[in-house]
Amino acid sequence: MAIEGAELIQASAFLGAGLAMGLGAIGPGLGEGMVGAKACEAIGKNPGEAGLLTRTMLVGQAVSESTGIYSLVIALLLLFVV
Amino acid sequence: MSIELEAWVTMAAFAGAGFSMGFGAIGAAIGEGFAAAKANEAISENPTYSGDIVKMMLVGQAIAETAAIFALVIAVLLLFAAGGEVSMITAAGLLAAGLSMGLGAIGSGVGSGFPAGQACAGLARQPALSRNLTTTMLIGAAVSQTPAIFAMVIAFMLMFINFAGGTMHMIAALLGAGLCMGFGAIGSGIGSGFPAGAACEGLARQPAMGGRLTTNMLIGAAVSQTPAIFAMVVAFMLMFLNFSDLPLHPTSAALLGAGLATGLAAIGSGVGSGLAAGAGCEGWARQPFTTGNVLVIMLVGQAVSQTPSIFGLLISFVLMFKAYPSTELFALSTAVFSAGICTGLGGIGSGVGNGMAAQSAVTWVARNVEQEAILMRTMLVGQAVSQSTAIYAMVISLALIFLV
Numbered sequence: 203m204a205i206e207g208a209e210l211i212q213a214s215a216f217l218g219a220g221l222a223m224g225l226g227a228i229g230p231g232l233g234e235g236m237v238g239a240k241a242c243e244a245i246g247k248n249p250g251e252a253g254l255l256t257r258t259m260l261v262g263q264a265v266s267e268s269t270g271i272y273s274l275v276i277a278l279l280l281l282f283v284v
Numbered sequence: 285m286s287i288e289l290e291a292w293v294t295m296a297a298f299a300g301a302g303f304s305m306g307f308g309a310i311g312a313a314i315g316e317g318f319a320a321a322k323a324n325e326a327i328s329e330n331p332t333y334s335g336d337i338v339k340m341m342l343v344g345q346a347i348a349e350t351a352a353i354f355a356l357v358i359a360v361l362l363l364f365a366a367g368g369e370v371s372m373i374t375a376a377g378l379l380a381a382g383l384s385m386g387l388g389a390i391g392s393g394v395g396s397g398f399p400a401g402q403a404c405a406g407l408a409r410q411p412a413l414s415r416n417l418t419t420t421m422l423i424g425a426a427v428s429q430t431p432a433i434f435a436m437v438i439a440f441m442l443m444f445i446n447f448a449g450g451t452m453h454m455i456a457a458l459l460g461a462g463l464c465m466g467f468g469a470i471g472s473g474i475g476s477g478f479p480a481g482a483a484c485e486g487l488a489r490q491p492a493m494g495g496r497l498t499t500n501m502l503i504g505a506a507v508s509q510t511p512a513i514f515a516m517v518v519a520f521m522l523m524f525l526n527f528s529d530l531p532l533h534p535t536s537a538a539l540l541g542a543g544l545a546t547g548l549a550a551i552g553s554g555v556g557s558g559l560a561a562g563a564g565c566e567g568w569a570r571q572p573f574t575t576g577n578v579l580v581i582m583l584v585g586q587a588v589s590q591t592p593s594i595f596g597l598l599i600s601f602v603l604m605f606k607a608y609p610s611t612e613l614f615a616l617s618t619a620v621f622s623a624g625i626c627t628g629l630g631g632i633g634s635g636v637g638n639g640m641a642a643q644s645a646v647t648w649v650a651r652n653v654e655q656e657a658i659l660m661r662t663m664l665v666g667q668a669v670s671q672s673t674a675i676y677a678m679v680i681s682l683a684l685i686f687l688v
Contacts, residue, residue, distance in 0.1 A: 235637020238666020
């Protein structure tokens with residue numbers, strides 16, 4: 203199979219999309235897990251504040267999620283726009 | 285420069301031997317180092333029993349060494365006894381065998397170090413329990429070795445079966461099988477070590493729980509093995525299903541991607557399930573009257589941590605069984621391969637993250653059982669959010685397979 207320039211660019215975009223989302227998913231997955239772990243710990247120690255702690259957990263996770271969403275956006279751009 | 289076929293086979297065998305022993309040495313060395321570190325700590329706490337502790341350390345290290353010895357055996361076989369038909373398929377099989385064994389030994393080496401180290405620490409605490417600690421350590425370390433044994437079985441098959449079929453298809457399928465089993469064994473090997481270590485530690489804390497701790501350890505470790513079993517299933521499918529009537533492109537790239545999707549995603553789920561199982565054993569030893577509650581949340585947490593490896597398995601099946609139209613476009617082959625690594629890599633973080641959330645929830649159910657319901661809810665919410673990135677990765681993979 204002969205590979206031409208335009209096709210190589212398309213192939214790189216596909217590979218880039220996979221790598222961007224694949225690698226980009228590792229950090230938020232770990233980080234949000236850590237937040238969840240600490241929230242469980244905090245609720246175990248102080249169940250009275252469970253509502254506040256759950257809210258804090260979700261806010262923290264949402265921020266940690268942002269890099270995963272950047273990866274998703276870049277992957278979608280690579281797939282369908284560029 | 286033209287290279288003869290014999291030279292390719294020899295090159296692949298040598299490269300495979302290097303990968304096998306090189307990767308295979310990583311895990312055992314870390315595991316044994318952990319055991320030795322714990323033994324030193326134990327001796328400083330209770331110098332009177334230094335002789336027994338050193339003995340325990342050496343026995344534990346000997347088991348952790350097993351994974352590296354498997355890798356050595358495969359490497360030596362690849363150097364001196366490999367062969368079979370002279371073809372590119374044989375060459376791919378030999379290289380894949382080395383990758384399977386080398387990568388597959390990492391997790392078991394690290395994992396079996398945990399029971400060895402915790403048994404030394406336990407001996408310093410409860411010297412009278414020497415016999416029970418040795419038994420628990422041996423069972424736990426043996427279970428942690430299982431993924432390395434899976435990897436060795438796959439490596440032997442890759443080396444000694446004469447595979448037939450379309451050359452390019454088989455090369456991709458065999459490399460995919462080797463990488464799938466190799467990567468897939470890492471997480472389960474490390475993960476099974478956590479409950480094994482926690483069971484040894486717990487035995488010294490609560491000797492009366494002995495037999496039941498072993499039971500919980502075996503349950504937790506068995507669930508942690510699941511991702512390695514997924515990887516073995518995919519490796520078998522790649523080796524023995526007949527793909528040769530499918531169009532060469534993009535099937536060959538899809539087969540390689542299928543191996544990587546399950547193999548890589550299994551790393552996170554294996555480690556994550558192990559974290560939850562370790563906390564379960566610790567919890568049983570700490571609060572024997574909460575065993576039922578701890579077991580339930582441990583199993584739920586482990587099940588959710590398995591999800592990323594199931595995503596990986598799903599993408600592998602799609603990649604293997606989708607009817608592709610024949611294409612000469614290099615970009616489409618890249619897309620299916622990229623789909624495999626996307627879900628594979630994307631599952632690692634979520635698997636470990638889910639496991640961390642489960643670990644903490646299990647730990648706290650054991651300490652504060654009245655809050656079981658709210659801890660379960662928080663754990664599940666936290667895990668669901670942590671799962672989201674693995675789902676994004678799966679969506680991108682599906683887009684790469686079906687939309688481009």
